[in-house]
Amino acid sequence: MNTRIILTGGFLGAGKTTLLWKTAQHFMNDGKRIGLLTNDQAPELVDTALLSKNDFKVAEVSGSCFCCNFNGFLSSLRQVKAESQAEVILAEPVGSCTDLSATIVQPLKELMHSEFTVSPFSVLADPKMLRDILKGGNAGLHPSSAYIYRKQLEEADIILITKTDLLDTTEVEQLKKDVNIVFSDSEVFLISSKTGSGVEEWIEYVLNNDKAGRRIVDVNYDTYAEGEAVLGCLTAKLHLKECKPLTGMCLCKALWNY
Numbered sequence: 001m002n003t004r005i006i007l008t009g010g011f012l013g014a015g016k017t018t019l020l021w022k023t024a025q026h027f028m029n030d031g032k033r034i035g036l037l038t039n040d041q042a043p044e045l046v047d048t049a050l051l052s053k054n055d056f057k058v059a060e061v062s063g064s065c066f067c068c069n070f071n072g073f074l075s076s077l078r079q080v081k082a083e084s085q086a087e088v089i090l091a092e093p094v095g096s097c098t099d100l101s102a103t104i105v106q107p108l109k110e111l112m113h114s115e116f117t118v119s120p121f122s123v124l125a126d127p128k129m130l131r132d133i134l135k136g137g138n139a140g141l142h143p144s145s146a147y148i149y150r151k152q153l154e155e156a157d158i159i160l161i162t163k164t165d166l167l168d169t170t171e172v173e174q175l176k177k178d179v180n181i182v183f184s185d186s187e188v189f190l191i192s193s194k195t196g197s198g199v200e201e202w203i204e205y206v207l208n209n210d211k212a213g214r215r216i217v218d219v220n221y222d223t224y225a226e227g228e229a230v231l232g233c234l235t236a237k238l239h240l241k242e243c244k245p246l247t248g249m250c251l252c253k254a255l256w257n258y
Contacts, residue, residue: 003081004088004117006206010124011149012095015162018193020092024056027088035080037091039066057084065097066104096228098151105213119206120157127161134178144227155217158187165192
């Protein structure tokens with residue numbers, strides 16, 4: 001059975017997991033068998049645990065990005081396909097990953113076309129960060145991390161402007177026009193996973209379109225490595241014995257102070 005792969009990337013905080021969950025629900029409501037594939041630099045992913053609790057079949061690639069571990073990606077892909085007999089697999093790369101069109105989409109198309117059909121590669125973009133990047137800024141990121149963000153947009157077959165519920169109609173339309181000017185070869189969709197606006201239109205497009213991996217980008221891997229390094233985070237297990245309300249600080253700051 002040939003299984004469709006919908007690869008959906010985007011920078012940290014763009015809303016990939018929320019869209020993944022929303023899309024998986026849509027397919028299950030339509031009676032389709034689905035599988036999910038998650039990715040991060042550490043094992044035992046929170047995303048995997050959350051999605052598994054919703055009765056979705058989930059596999060993960062941990063300890064490396066999709067882009068530098070094609071064998072691990074393919075093994076997990078086949079695992080979740082076998083476990084779920086999936087007609088569709090939704091794959092979510094880690095937010096600091098780029099060069100996926102060359103390292104994942106092309107090998108799947110050229111070598112695995114008897115097993116998998118690849119949908120256009122979608123990249124989510126948070127509107128606030130996207131707006132600053134389009135103006136030549138770094139969106140509050142280290143320059144090397146902003147470089148990764150730009151490369152993600154450059155290689156996208158589809159750019160998904162997310163969280164459109166946070167903008168008014170004029171802002172949304174202007175942002176779409178600006179993206180069309182800078183990335184004229186990419187399809188642009190406006191979506192809100194919170195309200196569901198635009199999600200079904202995007203699903204319909206990727207489910208019935210095989211024009212994937214049309215944009216191969218040149219990547220400076222030294223800059224890429226630096227960008228990932230400065231995004232490094234703490235990996236830990238926490239056992240909470242007592243929970244108290246947080247006042248005046250976020251969870252991350254509270255844990256740091258602890």
